Amino acid sequence: MDLRVVGLTHVYAGAPVLQDIDLEIPSGRILCVVGPSGCGKSTLLRMLGGLERPDAGAVLQVGEPPEGCLNPLTYIFQDFALLPWRSVAGNVALALEDRRLGRAEIARIVDDVLARTRLSAYRDALPRQLSGGMRQRVAIARALAVRPACLLMDEPLSALDAQTRELLMDDLVGLWLREGFTACYVTHNLAEAVRLGHRVAVLSRRPGRVREVIEIDMPLEERAERMPELAVHERRLWQLLREEAAAADQELADV
Numbered sequence: 001m002d003l004r005v006v007g008l009t010h011v012y013a014g015a016p017v018l019q020d021i022d023l024e025i026p027s028g029r030i031l032c033v034v035g036p037s038g039c040g041k042s043t044l045l046r047m048l049g050g051l052e053r054p055d056a057g058a059v060l061q062v063g064e065p066p067e068g069c070l071n072p073l074t075y076i077f078q079d080f081a082l083l084p085w086r087s088v089a090g091n092v093a094l095a096l097e098d099r100r101l102g103r104a105e106i107a108r109i110v111d112d113v114l115a116r117t118r119l120s121a122y123r124d125a126l127p128r129q130l131s132g133g134m135r136q137r138v139a140i141a142r143a144l145a146v147r148p149a150c151l152l153m154d155e156p157l158s159a160l161d162a163q164t165r166e167l168l169m170d171d172l173v174g175l176w177l178r179e180g181f182t183a184c185y186v187t188h189n190l191a192e193a194v195r196l197g198h199r200v201a202v203l204s205r206r207p208g209r210v211r212e213v214i215e216i217d218m219p220l221e222e223r224a225e226r227m228p229e230l231a232v233h234e235r236r237l238w239q240l241l242r243e244e245a246a247a248a249d250q251e252l253a254d255v
């Protein structure tokens with residue numbers, strides 16, 4: 001299933017936050033979204049997930065969700081949102097409860113998703129016994145348990161230290177190679193955007209408009225080894241963001 005954003009515009013209390021956004025997230029691809037603080041990235045993600053309705057335009061789901069999909073649009077948050085009293089397996093099972101599945105079916109799906117995310121050995125651990133990186137891996141496993149059509153990831157690595165972020169980026173690449181998941185990935189971190197994005201959309205300052213969409217052709221599995229070539233894309237992203245920041249400063253100076 002592809003996601004298509006068409007002419008999406010939204011206004012909060014008379015102040016536009018997103019304007020005429022057109023974007024496409026083809027099935028099996030990762031779209032990263034970067035932009036200045038407050039430009040509406042999280043708002044866009046909420047609109048993609050149907051948590052809020054845009055004032056104009058639409059988010060279209062094109063095609064069929066994957067077989068066995070229980071929740072087409074599934075969020076992953078930066079704070080992991082795990083229940084501290086539940087084990088790893090219990091947290092993953094949480095996403096499957098209230099979905100008319102029998103106990104045996106839930107157990108089967110939990111076992112399968114823990115194996116796919118290399119977490120089987122930690123199934124009985126509690127969140128407090130895990131590092132931040134491991135907790136986020138559990139949150140990712142929980143999201144995958146519902147066989148989403150598109151993962152909506154809001155700065156999923158930003159609560160982690162730099163080393164853990166690197167490891168988790170490798171992990172996400174490995175997972176993408178195995179699963180080919182579809183994602184919209186919001187981040188402030190340009191290095192993450194060029195490591196993980198097949199495309200990177202740059203939003204302007206508020207109201208967020210699509211300033212540019214950069215295509216990165218390099219296969220994800222080669223990116224860790226070919227950082228110098230990625231640096232060109234990162235510089236381009238930085239240049240666009242710097243222009244936005246400079247324009248915002250200029251507007252303030254003109255007031």
Ligand SMILES: Nc1ncnc2c1ncn2[C@@H]1O[C@H](COP(=O)(O)OP(=O)(O)OP(=O)(O)O)[C@@H](O)[C@H]1O
Pocket residue numbers: 012013017035036037038039040041042043044206
């Ligand atoms: N429910 C709401 N009601 C009114 N204003 C809101 C609401 N949610 C967000 N905003 C405002 O809309 C703007 C965009 O917010 P949003 O969180 O989407 O931006 P962002 O790009 O994700 O920001 P950041 O990069 O800082 O996380 C901000 O000015 C914010 O204060």
